[in-house]
Amino acid sequence: MQEHSAFKPSLRLIDATMLVAGSMIGSGIFIVSADITRNTGSAGWLMAVWLITGFMTLTAALSYGELSAMYPKAGGQYVYLKEAYNPLISFLYGWSFFTVIHTATIAAVGVAFAKFTAYLWPQFSEDHIILDLNFLQISAAQLLSILIIILLTFINTRGVNSGKLIQTTFTLAKLLSLLGLIVFGFYAIKSDVWQTNWTNVDIWNLQKLSPDGSVESYTTLAAFGAIAAAMVGSIFSSDSWHTVTFIAGEIKNPQKNIGLSLALGTIIVTVIYLLTNVMYTGVLSLQEIASADKDRVAVTASHVIFGNAGTTIIAIMIMVSTFGCNNGLILAGARVYYSMAKDGLFFRQVGQLNKNSVPGFALWIQCIVACIWSLSGRYGDLLDMISFVVVVFYMLTIAGIFILRTKRPDAPRPYKAVGYPVLPVLYILMGLAFCLLLIIYKPTYTWPGLIITLTGIPIYFLIRKNRNTGEKLPETFEKQI
Template identity: 30%
Template sequence: MGKALSQNSLAGSSQGIKMKKELGLIDGVAIIVGIIIGAGIFVSPKGVLRYSGSIGQAIIVWILSGLLSMIGALCYAELGTMIPKSGGDYAYISEAFGPLPAFLYLWVALFILVPTGNAITAITFAQYILQPLWPACDPPYEAVRLIAAVTTCFLTVINCYNVKWVTRVQDVFTATKIFALLLIVAAGIYYLSTGHTQHLQNPMEGTQTEPGYIALAFYSGLFSYSGWNYLNYVTEELKDPYRNLPRAICISMPLVTIIYVITNVAYFVVLSRAEILESQAVAVTFGDKMLGTFSFLMPFFVACSTFGSLNGAIFASSRLFFVGARQGHLPQAIALIDIKRLTPVPSLIFMCIITLALVVIEDVYVLINYVSFVEALFIMISVTGLLWMRRSRPNAERPIKVNIALPVIFFIICAFLVTFPCYVSLLEVGIASVFVLCGIPVFYVTIGWKSKPIWLQRCFDNFNKSCAKLFVCVPEETID
C-alpha cells in the first residue's frame, strides 16, 4: 500500500484501485504476536486468579487457554486458506451460513468486540504510562481517559497515512513488549533461585470447582490470547497467503503461549495471591517489588506493549468493517479507499469514533466477561461453519485441512464457555445476548428491505458521496 501511486497514474492499470499485497511472513508474525501480547497479560492475571481460586488452577487455565487458541488458530488456517478473503469470521460465516449470521457478527464486532477491546487496550496504555507520575495511587480518571483518547486518534492517523508505517511501528513495539515480558521472567527466575518458594506451596489451595467460575477464568485467560485470528482479517494483503498464513500462526502461537505461562509463573513466584488480587496493575506491583530504583521501567515497557497492540488491532479490524461495507452490510462510505495512499480511511475513522465513545467505561473486568462471551459465541459459529462446509462443500480447495477432531474439540469447549457462565454472570451474558438479537430487526430494516423510499435511499447516497469528497476516497475497483 505504501507504494500506492508510485505508478502515480491509476489509469490503464490492470489492478486499479485496490489494497495491495505488502505483508510478508515476518509482518504476519509481528501482527499476531503484536496484537495478542497487549493489555491482556498485564490485566488478566488478576481475573484468572480471582475466578480460578488457586495459583495452581490459574496456571492450568493459562496453559489450556494457549492450547485452545492454537487449536482455534489451526482451524482458522483451514478457513483462511479455503476462503482467502479479508474479514476473518465475517467472511467465513457469510460463506457457510449466509448474510444474516454474517451481519450479526459484523453488528457485534462493530459495537462490542473491536471498539471495546481497543478501548480496554487504550485505557491500559494510559494507566501504565501515567503510573510513574502517581506512584502512590491510581492516576486520575480524567487524565487516563484523555491519554487513551489521544493515543487512539494518533494511531488512527498513522493507519490512515501509510501501511508501511503501521508495520514498522508494529515490528518495533513487538520486540519491545517481548523484552518487557522477558524482564519479568528473568526477575522471577532470579527470585526463585534465591529460595523464595513460599508462594508456590499448596498451589491448589482454594481451587474453584464450579463450572461457571471456571468458564469465567477462561474468559480472562482467552482475553489475553485475543487476536490469534486477526491475521485472517488481512488475508488479501498477505503475500502468498496459502503458505504464509499457517506459517505465521504456527510460529506465533507456541511463542506467545510459552511467554504467557512463564510470565505468570514469575508473577506467582514474586507476588502472593493477596497482592495480585489487590493490585490494579500487576506488572507495576511486580516491578516495585523486584526492580527497586529501576521500577519505572516496568510501566514504560507495559505502555509500549499496549501501544503496539492497539496499533495492530486498529490496522486489522478496520479491514473487517471495510469488507463488510464492500458486501453491502454497512454504509458504502466505509468501503472507500484513499486515492493516494490506498488505505480504508473512512473505516478507520468510523471505528475510532466508536472506540472514543467507549473509553469512558471504568470496570475493565465486567467488560472482559462481556466481550469474551460474544467472542466465544461467534468463534463457535465460525468453527461450526468449518464443520458444515466439510459436508456441504467437500470438494472445495483446502490447501490446509486439519484433522476433524480439532474443530470438534474446539466446538465443544466453546459451547462450554458460552453456556456455563450464564448462571454466574447473568447480567453481562444477558445484555450481550439481547444486543445480538437486536441485530436481527436491524438487518431486515437496513438490508432485507429492498424497496426503501426514494428519499431514504437518496440520504444514503448523499452520505456516501459526502464521505468520498471529504476524505478524497473512491470505491475499490478494477480499472480496465
C-alpha cells in the same frame, strides 16, 4: 476520497506473525492473574487456566488456517461465517464486532496505555478530571487514550506499510521486554515463596482466595463455574489472535502465510504467558498475587525484582505493549467493515480504499466509536460481558469447517485444519462448556453481550429491506440471500 480498487499485498510472514502476537499482548498479562488467583486459589489451577486458554487459542488458530487458505481476502472471520452459514450470521458478527467487541477493546487498551503513562507523568492520571459535566466526567487518561487512538488511526490511513512498521517494531520490543522480565524474575525467585506455592500446599486445591488470605471451598459444580469465571480474564488476554485474517488481501502468499503466522504467533504468546505466570508464583505468594493493588500483579512483582525502579520499568513495558497492541487492532479491524460495505451492509464509503490503498473511511468510523467508548467509562464491564459472545462466534466459525467440507468438498484447501476432526470438535466442546458455565454462574457476563448482538437482527432486515427497494445488491450477496 480517491478510490482505489485493490489492496496491496505488502506484508511478509514476519509482519503477519508480529500482528498476531502484538494484537494478543496488551495489558491483560500484567493484570488478570490477580482475578484468576482469587477464583482458583492455587498455583496449579492458576497455570491450568492459562494452559486451557492457550490450548483453546492454538486449536482455534490452527483451525482458522484452513478457512484463511480457502478465502484469503479482507474480512477474515466475517467472510468465513458468510460462506459457511448466511449473511445474517456474518452481519451479527460484524455488528457486535463494530459496536462493542473491537471498538471497546481499542478503547480499553488505549485507557490502559494512559493509566500506566500516569506512573511516569501523574498529570495523565484517571483521577485528574479535566471536565465535569455531572452526567459525564472526562479524565486526562481518557483524553490521552483518544489522542493515541486518533494518532494511530491517522498513521494507518497513510498506508499499510506505515502500520506495519509500527506493529513489527513495537511487537518485537515488547516480546524482548517480556522475556527480560521473565529472565530477571527467575533470577530473583524466592525459594521460600516457591516452596510455599508449589510444594507446601496442595497445588490442585481449587478454592476461592480472598485478598485478606481467607479461603472458601467450592461445591463440585461451583468449582467448574469458578474455572469459567477465571478464564474470562485469560481469554480476553489471549483474544484478537485472528486479526491477521482480516487483512488477508494485504499479505504476501496468504494461503500459506496466514495459517503459519496464526500458529507461530499464538505459540509464542502462549509460551510467554505461561512463563510469566510461573515467574509470578516464584516471587509473590498467592495472597500477594490475589491482593495486588488494582490487580496490577506485574507492578507488585517488579518491585520484588527491580526494587523502586520496578514501577517505572513496568510502566514503560505496558506503554510499549498497549501502543503496539492498539496499532494492530486499529489496522486490522477496519477491514471487517470494508467487507460488510462490499456486501451492502454498511455505509458505501466504508467499502472504498483511499489513495494509499487502505479503507480510510472505515478507519475513521472505527476511530469515532472507539473514542466514544473511551469516554464512557464502561468499556471494562462490556469487555467482560462480551467474552461470552466472542467464544460463541469462535465456535460457530470452527463448526463452519465441517459445514464447508460438506457443502464444498471440492473447494481448494491449500492448508487443512491440524488434528481435524478431533481438535476442532474438542474446541467446540470446551467453548460450549465455558459458555454454559458462564450462563449459570456469571449471567452478568452473558446476557448483555448476547442482547447487543441480537439487536443486529432487526437492523439487518431493515438494511436488507432498504437495499431491496433501492439500488441493486451485489450479485453474490443476492444469491446468498
